[in-house]
Amino acid sequence: MLEILMAERGPTVRRRRLAGELRRLRERSEMTIDAAAERLGWSTAKVSRIETARTGITAPDLTTMLDLYAVGEDRRVALHALARAARKRGWWDAYADSTPSDYATYIELEAETASMRAFDPLVVNGLLQTEDYAREIIRAALMALSPPAEIQRRVEVRMTRQQLLAQEDSPLNLWTIIPESALQQQVGGREVMAAQYAKLVEESERGNVIIQVLPSAKGAHPATAGQFAIMEFREPYDPQVVYVESMTSSLYVEGEVEIYRYTLAFDHLRAMALDPQESRALILSMARQA
Template identity: 70%
Template sequence: MAPGRGPTVRRRRLAGEIRKLRERSAMTIEEAAERLGWSIAKVSRIETARVGITAPDLTRVLDLYEVEEPKRPALHALARTARVRGWWDAYADSLRGEYATYIELEADAGFIRSFDALAVNGLLQTSDYAYEIVRAALMGLLPPADIQRRVEVRMTRQKLLAQGDDPLRLWTVIDQAVLNRVVGSPAVMAAQCKSLLGMAELPNVTIQVLPATSGAHPATAGPFSIMQFREPHDPDVVYLESMTSSLYVESDAEIYRYTLAFDHLRAAALGTEESKSVIARSAERFA
């Protein structure tokens, strides 16, 4: 998935279903395009979720692949939900396309495993800590009002950890250096560490600290997040962020390497109780 405002999970799922239908019909993309009267590029973009598909076009596709009636309503419903606007669209004027894409994917995720080497995970940041992180990242390029709007977005995202009976599960491995770096002020850091201790008590949140003594590890290249979705047939996605762009990794082989790296990191990290002790000591040091 290229950087930019990419497809939602539902569009990816629908694209996968359409591709499977064509393959079961033993048609090539070229054959399908000819029979639909479309360009090959259009069929390819739909099947790779680069673009959405309208209801009339979906009906034509289902007719071509001779999809029976019982399955049609579900696919049309999936197409409709893929076009539903999310709460983040209200902030479209102040969000980078890559960040908006991440929020869309995050909203559909059921489990996120992340290695956070530079800052506390955004889902666990206090508003004061988040403000300082966003302000520093923007380097004075945007006014304070825009910074505050981005902080509001971050705080809204955190509601995923407390929604209903099936909240988002988060497992984060935090580099110990994150707890030692003074973001904003000692008071901001003390409050952030105390907040982490509270979040660590949630049954759906696991926090481990990777100690400085752990030495070299498989993720010295930087932070990453592995997003696992609620639907079992939705493939995992790895999210990587740089200063000016983002990358979504969807190759099975590459996702396996990141999963293996996370397993190494959690094995090298302190256990949850010992991690809480380290975080508590940081809170006391900053107080």
């Protein structure tokens, strides 16, 4: 069975990290959840919800748990700081009125991601889109159900996300594979596509961005089911997550076996795709023809 965390109910990245640390501290203390709950004077369900990040934890409760596990002062200070950070608002909260909760959860995960391997079967990855291309994609996806002001706010969110690639301190490492057919699709017309090709060429020159094009002639491939992104976080004890998106919902796959399958699919895709230099040459050729 897939181990999945529905995006609209997903905990923050920092809360997941704190939960994992508390679980490991209990295990190092050689306590079961039942034993820890009894000594804390809490229900087993409460301890379980905290350790699985289904609920947050107050500062007094955190202190109580750290006392039980005999945690040293330095580690204690770090864990309290992590708990405070988990309650902080992100820049995306300013767009709460036009950003669905599942998308906001994804943005927070992305902001904490160290590296991402993404396959986008229909469009250019959002982190590499021009503003005009993004506007056309968002407008089409909303199917005229939203006013222009909301479309513009969503475009602004997408453009702000792209700062992850350019930040001086630990920029996001992005490896994306784009089918040739997605690049041939005339989103917004020739001028929009010409600018989009130019941006892809420019972004491919970054040391932290790898772009590969999957030729249409390759035929069937392991990811015909759709879009996915494998996200790896900066902390070694933070497990990988695979983000999978469809038209009406999104989910996070966290099971070890399922993550391995997505990783294997990505490895097959990059082996089938043109290498980065060949991909850049193809995109330049498309730009000249635009």
